[in-house]
Amino acid sequence: MRTYLFLALAASGGLLTVFHPALGQNWMVTSSSTNRWYSIAPSADGTKLVAVGNPSIYTSSDSGTTWMLSSAPPNLWISVASSGDGTKLVAAAHSNPSGNLGPIYTSTNSGATWTLTSAPNYLWNSVASSADGTKLVAVGATMGGGGIHLSTDSGITWTLISAPRLAWTGVASSADGTKLAAVGILGPIYTSTDSGATWRSNSTPSLDWSCVVSSADGTKLVAAVGGVGDSTGPIYRSSNSGATWTRTSAPIDGWSSLASSADGTKLLAAVGRGHLSGLVYFSSDSGTTWTPSNAPWDTWNSVAMSSDGTKCVAVVLNGGIYASAPGHALSALTSSDGRMFVAWPSFAPGFRLQHNSDLTTTNWTDVTSAPTVTNLQNQLILVPAPTGNNFYRLRRL
Numbered sequence: 518m519r520t521y522l523f524l525a526l527a528a529s530g531g532l533l534t535v536f537h538p539a540l541g542q543n544w545m546v547t548s549s550s551t552n553r554w555y556s557i558a559p560s561a562d563g564t565k566l567v568a569v570g571n572p573s574i575y576t577s578s579d580s581g582t583t584w585m586l587s588s589a590p591p592n593l594w595i596s597v598a599s600s601g602d603g604t605k606l607v608a609a610a611h612s613n614p615s616g617n618l619g620p621i622y623t624s625t626n627s628g629a630t631w632t633l634t635s636a637p638n639y640l641w642n643s644v645a646s647s648a649d650g651t652k653l654v655a656v657g658a659t660m661g662g663g664g665i666h667l668s669t670d671s672g673i674t675w676t677l678i679s680a681p682r683l684a685w686t687g688v689a690s691s692a693d694g695t696k697l698a699a700v701g702i703l704g705p706i707y708t709s710t711d712s713g714a715t716w717r718s719n720s721t722p723s724l725d726w727s728c729v730v731s732s733a734d735g736t737k738l739v740a741a742v743g744g745v746g747d748s749t750g751p752i753y754r755s756s757n758s759g760a761t762w763t764r765t766s767a768p769i770d771g772w773s774s775l776a777s778s779a780d781g782t783k784l785l786a787a788v789g790r791g792h793l794s795g796l797v798y799f800s801s802d803s804g805t806t807w808t809p810s811n812a813p814w815d816t817w818n819s820v821a822m823s824s825d826g827t828k829c830v831a832v833v834l835n836g837g838i839y840a841s842a843p844g845h846a847l848s849a850l851t852s853s854d855g856r857m858f859v860a861w862p863s864f865a866p867g868f869r870l871q872h873n874s875d876l877t878t879t880n881w882t883d884v885t886s887a888p889t890v891t892n893l894q895n896q897l898i899l900v901p902a903p904t905g906n907n908f909y910r911l912r913r914l
Contacts, residue, residue: 544797544812544829545868546837547581554832556596556819560603561648561779563823566830567628568838569594569608576628580828581840582890589631592619598646598653601692601824603627605650607672609641609657621655623672636666636675645690645697648733652694654713656685656701665699667713680707680716689731689738692779696735696758700726706740708759721762724750727790728774732781733824739765739784739804741772747793752786754804767807770795774819776829783826787817789834797831812839857899859909868911870897876908884909 553571560566566577568584572591575584592610599606604627610619618638622631639657646653653668655675663685666675683701690697697709702725705718721740725748729740736758742750752767752775767786771793776785782803788795797812797820816834823829829841859870870884888895899907 549838563828565603600650647694691735737781743771778826779824789817
């Protein structure tokens with residue numbers, strides 16, 4: 518069955534009108550290979566990406582248009598975090614190929630090379646990084662209960678801190694690394710405002726918390742339940758660094774991952790992990806309301822977004838890597854010299870542009886001209902400029 522991403526461009530008397538058939542996020546699979554993806558992280562501008570899974574780590578320097586297999590050794594990589602500029606990366610493994618506890622690796626060159634750190638081998642579940650990549654936090658679960666480890670030197674040394682020994686599943690950090698939040702199985706949410714020196718529990722129920730995310734200043738926090746086995750639950754939010762929490766209107770589901778813009782107003786929430794599948798939801802009001810995106814129903818393991826919330830990425834267990842930008846998959850552009858372009862994201866390979874002058878017919882024909890890539894968009898000059906009615910669509914090959 519063929520997939521179409523449809524947008525009609527109608528030009529009459531030199532006036533170009535763009536009809537938008539769908540609002541919200543437009544998700545398209547990138548050129549990445551199918552993998553058991555578990556986590557993805559972007560640079561602040563969304564240009565550099567790193568995705569981890571079982572058994573490999575991949576990187577992209579063009580917002581997901583192309584992907585490169587890194588030199589990191591094979592492991593069941595469970596979580597990854599990035600500095601703001603995308604040069605410093607930290608990746609944690611749940612286990613190694615032999616089934617033993619997993620290591621933590623770091624990179625200082627956007628994933629070109631990786632170095633084993635001195636962190637102990639653990640059942641690591643989540644890592645977070647400050648914006649400059651110097652302060653790192655990692656949480657995991659062991660047979661005797663989990664621990665929280667901190668690094669203040671970009672992962673060269675690690676310290677087990679005095680936080681409660683819970684089966685931690687998620688951790689988040691403010692941009693400066695001073696405000697932290699951690700969640701775990703059958704426990705409340707814990708926060709720290711002094712870089713992990715002290716921790717306090719919060720007024721939240723003891724649930725199977727799976728993930729937590731923070732705004733850049735650490736004041737806005739969002740935490741979700743589910744995605745651990747087949748457990749399901751709500752999404753909570755805080756606007757005062759975790760002092761108090763309120764339940765949001767998000768539906769009860771198996772939430773596996775959250776993402777936040779730097780100001781905490783734009784959010785993503787994904788359903789997945791275990792035996793659960795679902796949708797990706799988005800919020801543009803700090804979690805007050807949630808709307809399902811047009812991402813397909815799948816097992817979403819991780820979502821992430823650029824600091825301004827305009828570029829979003831997500832990974833699927835036993836699937837691909839998806840990228841999204843707000844607005845519309847197919848759009849019209851006009852240059853300063855009056856030329857008209859049809860544009861669509863360059864991270865959406867495998868689509869062909871088609872043209873039709875009458876929507877009441879099925880006379881769609883392929884546009885044979887090759888597009889140029891500018892600012893992460895495929896752009897095709899409309900020559901001659903449209904007159905009358907002209908309609909375009911993308912057809913998945």
